[in-house]
Each structure stands twice: as structure tokens, then as C-alpha cells.
Amino acid sequence: MTNGAPRSSPGPAAASSGLTAPATLDRKVVAGAVVLALAGAVAPVLPAYPLTLLTQAVIVAILAMSLDVLLGYTGLPSLGHAAYFGIAAYTVGILATERQTGLAGCLVAALLLATATAAVFGFLAIRATGTYFLMITLALGMVVWGLAFRWVSMTKGDNGIAGVPRPELGLPWSLAAPLPFFYFALLAAALAWAAMGVLVRSPFGLGLKGIRESESRMRALGYNVWLHKYLAFVISGFFAAFAGVLWAYYNGFVGPVDVQLVTSVETLLMVALGGPGTLAGPALGAAAIVFLKNFVSVYTKRWLLILGAVYIGVILFAPRGVLGAFSREPHSAR
Amino acid sequence: MSAEFWITQAFNGISYGALLFLLASGLSLIFGVMRIVNLAHGSYFMLGGYVGLSVVWRTGSFLAALVASAVAIALIGIGMERLFLRRLPGQTLGQVLMTVGFALMFQDVALLVWGGDPYTIPVPAALQGIVTAGTLRFPAYRIFIIFVAVLVGAGLWVVLDRTRVGAMIRAAVDDREMAQGVGIHVPVVSLGVFALGAALAALGGVIGGGFLGVYPGADFEVLPYAFVVVIVGGLGSLPGAMVGSLLVGLLDNFGKALFPELSYFTLFAPMALILALRPTGLFGRA
Numbered sequence: 001m002t003n004g005a006p007r008s009s010p011g012p013a014a015a016s017s018g019l020t021a022p023a024t025l026d027r028k029v030v031a032g033a034v035v036l037a038l039a040g041a042v043a044p045v046l047p048a049y050p051l052t053l054l055t056q057a058v059i060v061a062i063l064a065m066s067l068d069v070l071l072g073y074t075g076l077p078s079l080g081h082a083a084y085f086g087i088a089a090y091t092v093g094i095l096a097t098e099r100q101t102g103l104a105g106c107l108v109a110a111l112l113l114a115t116a117t118a119a120v121f122g123f124l125a126i127r128a129t130g131t132y133f134l135m136i137t138l139a140l141g142m143v144v145w146g147l148a149f150r151w152v153s154m155t156k157g158d159n160g161i162a163g164v165p166r167p168e169l170g171l172p173w174s175l176a177a178p179l180p181f182f183y184f185a186l187l188a189a190a191l192a193w194a195a196m197g198v199l200v201r202s203p204f205g206l207g208l209k210g211i212r213e214s215e216s217r218m219r220a221l222g223y224n225v226w227l228h229k230y231l232a233f234v235i236s237g238f239f240a241a242f243a244g245v246l247w248a249y250y251n252g253f254v255g256p257v258d259v260q261l262v263t264s265v266e267t268l269l270m271v272a273l274g275g276p277g278t279l280a281g282p283a284l285g286a287a288a289i290v291f292l293k294n295f296v297s298v299y300t301k302r303w304l305l306i307l308g309a310v311y312i313g314v315i316l317f318a319p320r321g322v323l324g325a326f327s328r329e330p331h332s333a334r
Numbered sequence: 335m336s337a338e339f340w341i342t343q344a345f346n347g348i349s350y351g352a353l354l355f356l357l358a359s360g361l362s363l364i365f366g367v368m369r370i371v372n373l374a375h376g377s378y379f380m381l382g383g384y385v386g387l388s389v390v391w392r393t394g395s396f397l398a399a400l401v402a403s404a405v406a407i408a409l410i411g412i413g414m415e416r417l418f419l420r421r422l423p424g425q426t427l428g429q430v431l432m433t434v435g436f437a438l439m440f441q442d443v444a445l446l447v448w449g450g451d452p453y454t455i456p457v458p459a460a461l462q463g464i465v466t467a468g469t470l471r472f473p474a475y476r477i478f479i480i481f482v483a484v485l486v487g488a489g490l491w492v493v494l495d496r497t498r499v500g501a502m503i504r505a506a507v508d509d510r511e512m513a514q515g516v517g518i519h520v521p522v523v524s525l526g527v528f529a530l531g532a533a534l535a536a537l538g539g540v541i542g543g544g545f546l547g548v549y550p551g552a553d554f555e556v557l558p559y560a561f562v563v564v565i566v567g568g569l570g571s572l573p574g575a576m577v578g579s580l581l582v583g584l585l586d587n588f589g590k591a592l593f594p595e596l597s598y599f600t601l602f603a604p605m606a607l608i609l610a611l612r613p614t615g616l617f618g619r620a
Contacts (some may be wrong), residue, residue, distance in 0.1 A: 012356055077427045124606050127613050131371055131426055135565050136609060142558040146598020153595065261554060265373070265434045272431055304442035311435025312418065315428045 014195070021118050029197070032280050036190050038044045039318070043182050053180045057290040058189045061283035064270040065196055066239030071268070072276030073200050075212035079134050080141025081267050084237035086259030087144060088244030093161035093254035094154070103167035110245045111238060118237025126230050141264055148256045160255025175249070185246055189283075190280040192239055196279060198233065198244040208232050209277075273314050341470060342592050344584065349476035351583020352483030354545075355540035358563035359490060359575040360531025362517055367520075368509040370419055371426060373433040373593045376557030377440040382536025383548035386603050387455050396458045396540075398469035403540050404533040411532025415525055437553060443549055455540060457541045457553060479541055484535065485533020487576055494572060503527060507570050559586070562605050568618020577616060 039058070043051060067081045088110035095101040095109055121140045128136050148155050166175040173180035199205050207228050211219045219225050231241070248254050257263065266289065274285025292310065297303040352390070361375045385406050386399035393399075422428040431562060463474045494500035505525045506514040514520045563582050567574025581603065584616070589600030608616065 071427070077430065079430065124609060128609070131365070131569070132565075132613065134371055134426060134430065135561055137567060139558065139562055139605055143598060143602040143606075145598070146602065150597055151595045215565060250495075261558070262438075265431070268427065269431055269434075272427065302442055302446070304438045304445075308435040308437070308439030308442065311431050311438065315422065315432045315435070316418075 014057050038186065040186055043179060048178060051178050051182060053249035053291055053294050055185050055250060057287035058185045059243055059250055060290055061286040062189050062192045062243035063240055063267055063287035064286035065193060065279050066243060067267050068271050068276060068279055068282040069196055069200065070232055070236040071271050073205060073212060074208045074229060076229065077134055079138035079264050081240055082259050082263035083141045083144040084118050084240040085115040085244035087117055088241035089248040089254045089258050090148065090155060092245050093164045096164050097161055107245055111241050114241030114244065115234060115238045118234045122230050122233035127227060128235060141261060145259045147255060148259050157254060160253055162253050164252045166249050167234060188246055192242055196239060269311055341532060343587055345472055347480050347584035347587035348580060351580040351585055352480045353538055353542050354559055354583055355483045355552050355575060355579035356486060357535050358560045358579055359572065359581030360534035361560050362564045362570055362575045363527050367503060368524050370429050373430060374436040375560060376553035377405050377437045378532045378535035379539040379556050380444060380553040381440055381511040382539030383543035384444055386543055387453055387548050390455055399542050400537060403536045407536035408529040408533040412525060412529050412538055415528040434555060450550050452547050454547045455543035456579055457544040482541060504524055566605055566615055568615030571617040574615055574617030
């Protein structure tokens with residue numbers, strides 16, 4: 001290395017960039033584990049409705065974290081993230097109702113199909129930057145919505161696919177009951193959180209952060225920026241699909257509402273609310289929005305008005321998200 | 335399939351494209367000057383239709399409905415730009431979430447005021463007939479839509495290309511900072527363009543209300559079409575909006591007629607192809 005030749009290793013060591021200090025890393029992991037353990041501990045004493053909402057929050061949290069990999073860490077705001085979530089949910093719905101496929105078959109098929117779609121869409125979208133990226137992902141998301149809505153012979157159109165059975169794992173507890181299914185979802189979310197956490201702290205993940213902060217500098221350093229962004233896009237789609245599989249089982253129903261634009265935008269709101277680039281923040285943001293939507297709609301029919309006001313309020317008063325306000329990392333305006 | 339089928343479908347496609355032009359030209363101009371992705375643009379279309387509906391019910395005048403709804407929605411646009419969006423310069427994600435927030439609120443307000451039933455705006459008797467040419471039959475109203483779109487397109491072109499105001503807008507599109515530097519008051523230009531875009535969408539809403547109807551959900555239904563037009567044509571380009579509208583109108587119509595189950599696919603797949611070849615759209619500049 002004395003002659004200044006370019007290094008062939010993929011990225012600098014984590015310590016050299018100073019982006020994550022080990023002490024805070026440990027504290028974050030402990031805090032996350034405590035939250036998960038708390039959720040697991042209170043679940044048995046919760047009444048049925050809050051438990052259902054908690055299950056929903058846990059699943060949607062995976063979706064929000066998957067978008068955070070793309071938005072918070074790579075700086076790419078996708079407006080079509082519900083597509084991969086929805087494709088996976090539809091795959092499970094169709095296979096489980098028409099072919100009686102089990103969990104393993106559904107999981108593999110759904111993840112493969114949705115990730116392959118993300119691989120194709122990413123190929124088209126990553127070329128674009130900024131607003132064009134937003135618009136292209138929006139339009140690509142609409143392709144999927146259009147198929148869900150109009151390809152009636154496959155998706156049953158607006159009626160959706162009802163009666164998706166919960167998987168049988170051969171365990172002593174049936175996942176058809178709310179509590180075992182909650183633990184199933186919680187375990188899945190913990191796995192997804194751990195996997196994404198390892199990913200964003202890896203040299204690859206630090207490369208993504210570097211691209212977020214300065215694409216041209218990363219290019220000058222010899223990084224393959226396109227490949228980093230493309231892989232982030234596909235990985236993000238993969239985890240969204242993972243959430244979609246759980247969602248189909250949780251809800252027992254898959255419909256065009258799961259892939260529509262508003263679902264994609266709501267996921268963006270969860271990330272923005274919790275603080276992009278923190279993983280845990282978007283997960284909490286997801287929980288907040290799930291509980292808010294459901295509780296407000298119990299008390300008033302005007303919940304869209306309130307949700308709309310929440311969007312505007314978040315942007316005006318907490319532009320860096322609730323967790324983002326506490327994080328020390330500088331965040332460039334976008 | 336007969337020649338008649340192709341001519342009728344082409345006519346329907348062109349007239350739908352004309353309606354899309356009213357919606358998308360405003361979106362494209364707003365983007366060009368302010369770089370704002372306005373997800374509430376479909377709401378202007380829907381609210382415009384509802385306001386027009388109420389005015390027609392009260393006064394019986396279609397023309398009054400056009401004027402009143404254009405003015406009312408332009409005012410809403412001015413309020414949104416002046417009080418909210420101006421606080422978020424260059425923050426794409428913030429703008430997206432904020433305009434979605436407005437779109438959700440508008441949706442709920444429309445539901446509160448006009449209820450959930452679909453309505454059709456009654457059109458003047460003079461526009462209700464059918465023009466026949468041999469065995470072909472063309473609804474007069476659709477010819478009227480094409481006429482309005484051509485008029486608006488020509489008007490926009492003259493203003494943008496031949497007047498001082500147009501030169502100021504084009505300067506703001508090309509280089510905001512330089513335009514500011516040579517003494518153009520860009521915030522005022524932005525506000526004017528935002529109001530104009532909102533008014534055009536409202537016009538589209540009233541005119542579209544005559545044959546598509548006015549109903550809850552129309553906002554998010556037309557929005558992707560407007561986006562596809564703008565993406566295909568190129569952001570901020572008037573010729574792009576014209577060509578894009580025609581292309582999308584035709585693709586959508588033939589797609590629905592020939593492959594009903596895949597109709598959205600036939601609309602979006604060509605868009606993806608164009609993007610793959612020209613990432614900035616047909617007429618856009620990087």
C-alpha cells in the first residue's frame with residue numbers, strides 16, 4: 001500500500017469512518033431487545049383487540065424497516081414499496097387457498113417472486129435520481145396495483161382473496177390462535193431486525209451511508225455506486241416481501257388495498273415519523289401509525305382528516321423524525 | 335377488427351389524452367419551476383369536479399362552473415404553496431408526505447361535503463349531441479374536450495414562448511438561481527405557476543366530470559395517469575406534456591379495449607421502456 005495503488009477490498013474498516021461507535025451500538029441492541037422482550041411479556045395479558053393491533057404493528061414494522069434500508073441508509077425515497085409487500089402477500093394468498101401450499105412452499109415462492117420483481121424494477125429505477133426516482137417507483141408500484149385490480153382471473157380483482165388459512169407447523173400450539181401467531185410474528189420481526197441491523201453495520205451498509213451523504217465522493221473512492229444502490233433496492237424488496245408473507249397469514253385476506261399507492265406512502269410516513277436511518281425508529285413509527293389509525297377510527301369517521309393532519313404535522317414539526325431528533329449523526333437536507 | 339373499431343378507439347384515446355393534458359400540463363409546469371412532486375394534484379382534479387357540480391346545480395351554467403372551480407382551486411393551490419410547501423425547499427420526501435397529507439384531508443372533506451355517491455356533471459345541451467360521419471359516431475362532448483385542450487395548449491405555448499412572463503417562467507425552469515440573479519422574482523413566478531397548474535387541473539375535473547363523473551377516489555385514480563404523462567414527456571416540458579398525454583390516452587384506451595385484464599400493464603410497460611432508453615423522458619432535459 002505504500003505506492004498508493006488502489007485497494008481491492010470492498011470498503012474501509014468500520015472504525016475508520018467513525019459512523020458507529022461500539023458503545024452506542026451495544027446500547028441500541030440492548031434497548032431493542034428490551035422492547036421485544038417487553039412486547040413478548042405483556043402479550044399474554046393483553047385483551048384480544050390490542051393483541052391483534054400489536055401483531056399488526058410487529059408485521060408492519062418489518063415493512064417500515066425494509067424501506068428504511070433504502071430511504072434512511074441509501075437516501076432513495078421509493079413511492080412503490082407496497083409492490084413487493086403486496087406481491088408476496090398475493091403469492092401466499094393464491095398458493096394457500098388454491099393449492100393448499102404449506103408455509104415453506106409459500107415463503108419460498110413469495111420471497112422469490114417479489115425479490116425477482118424488485119430486481120427488475122430496481123434495474124429500471126436505479127438509473128434515475130431524485131424526483132425521477134420517486135416518480136418511476138410510483139409508476140412501477142402502480143403497475144402492480146393495476147395487475148392486482150384488473151387481472152381478475154388471477155387476483156379476484158377488487159374482491160381480493162379471502163380465507164387465507166394460517167400455516168400448520170406441527171407444533172403443540174395452533175397459529176390460528178392469536179397469541180401463538182403473535183409470537184410467531186415477533187420472532188420473525190426479531191430475525192428480520194437482526195438481519196437488517198447486521199447489514200447496515202457491515203462495510204456494505206456503511207458504503208450505502210456514504211452514497212447517501214455524497215454519491216460523487218463515493219464514486220471517486222472507487223465504489224461501484226450503481227451496484228450498491230441496486231443491491232440495497234433488491235434487499236429492501238426482499239424484506240418487504242417477508243413482511244408481506246406474514247401479512248397475508250395475519251389478515252387472512254389480500255386485496256388491492258395492500259399494494260395501493262397510499263400503502264406505500266404510509267410506509268414512508270412511518271419511516272419519516274420514526275427517524276430515517278435508525279431501523280428502530282421506523283419500527284416504532286410503524287407501531288405508532290398502526291395504533292393511531294385503529295384507535296382514531298374507533299372514535300370518529302373522520303380519521304382520514306386526522307391522518308392527513310399527522311402527515312403535515314410530522315413534516316412541519318419533526319422533519320427528522322422522533323428518533324432522528326436525538327441522533328447525533330448529521331443528516332443532509334434532501 | 336374493423337377499421338371502424340380502430341378509428342373509434344383512436345378517437346376515444348385522443349379525447350382522453352386531451353383531458354389528461356389539462357391535468358398533466360399543470361403538474362409538469364409546477365414541477366419544472368418548483369421541483370415539487372405534488373401528490374395532491376389529483377385532488378385538485380376531484381375537488382374541481384365537485385365545486386363545478388355544486389355551481390351547475392345552483393346556477394345551471396356550465397361556463398360558470400368552469401370559471402368558479404378554476405378560481406376556487408387556484409386559491410387552494412396558492413394557500414398550499416404560500417403557507418406550507420414554501421417551507422420545504424428542496425426536501426423531496428417532505429413535499430411528498432405533505433402533499434399526501436393534503437390529499438387525504440381533501441378526500442375526507444369531499445366525502446363530508448358531497449357524500450359518497452357518484453355524480454355526473456350535467457353538460458349543456460349544445461354539447462350533448464352525436465356527430466356522425468358515414469357510419470362513424472363521435473360524441474360532441476368528446477370533440478369539445480379536444481377543442482378545449484387544443485385551446486389551452488395553444489394558449490400556454492403562446493404565453494410561454496412569446497411573452498415576457500413566459501420568458502420569466504422558462505428562465506425559472508432552466509436555472510432558478512440565475513433567474514433570481516437577473517432580477518426575476520422567482521417566488522412570485524412559482525406562486526403564479528402553482529395557481530395556474532391547480533386551475534388547469536380543476537378545469538379538467540369539471541370537464542372530466544361531464545363524462546367520467548365525479549366520485550370519491552377519482553383523485554388517486556387520475557394521479558398515476560398524470561404522473562405517467564409527465565414522466566414520459568419529460569418534467570417541465572410543455573411539448574412533452576402534449577405528446578405524453580396523447581400517447582397515454584391512446585395506450586390506455588387500446589390497452590383497455592384489447593387486453594382488458596392487463597390494461598394497466600399496457601400503459602406502464604411502454605413507459606418503463608421509454609425510461610430505460612431516455613431516463614429524462616422524451617422531451618426532458620437532465
